[in-house]
């Protein structure tokens with residue numbers, strides 16, 4: 001299974017997005033957090049800025065929509081050229097229809113779960129998704145600490161995917177750093193979002209490589 005690193009630009013310098021994106025040219029994805037001040041208390045950026053980001057970087061864009069009514073708003077992010085579009089289970093009315101719409105628009109379809117949202121109601125629907133995002137903090141802000149209580153859910157999600165023979169990725173997002181990435185990888189995650197760990201490092205590119213190396217090692221054990 002491939003290990004993928006998707007740095008979050010949430011805590012990068014928004015006045016120099018092109019420069020900040022260039023720092024993570026060696027990453028597998030660029031994770032962009034869309035927050036609407038309703039689904040989460042924070043407000044970040046929306047479709048016009050995401051369109052500009054897609055134009056500004058050759059790195060595939062991994063959009064994480066922390067918004068209400070994704071049924072209405074998410075397909076435009078796929079049409080804008082995001083390689084992956086992830087919406088929240090708690091916010092979607094018709095998650096299967098939405099996932100199909102995203103795939104039809106050419107994106108990978110991701111389903112995100114807040115820490116207290118169980119995976120079990122969605123297990124029969126796994127074939128409809130390309131990725132499950134198990135949030136390892138409450139969504140809304142960068143720089144929070146990793147919640148170890150999400151590890152059993154990561155493990156159950158990976159076990160269900162393996163048992164079904166599907167190729168669905170498991171992403172973790174929140175508090176992922178050199179100190180926590182091995183635990184998440186050992187539990188079965190293969191796509192790692194890291195915001196402050198990458199952008200607070202002196203050398204963001206080196207941090208991406210270090211995180212990838214640690215996750216790969218944890219996976220082999």
Ligand code: DX5
Pocket residue numbers: 008009010011031033064137138139140141142143144173174175176193194195196197
């Ligand atoms: C939080 C966002 C994350 C955030 C992660 O709601 O979804 O992507 O940027 O930041 P760190 O890695 O600092 O926890």
Ligand code: ZN
Pocket residue numbers: 008031032033064173193
């Ligand atoms: Zn995110």
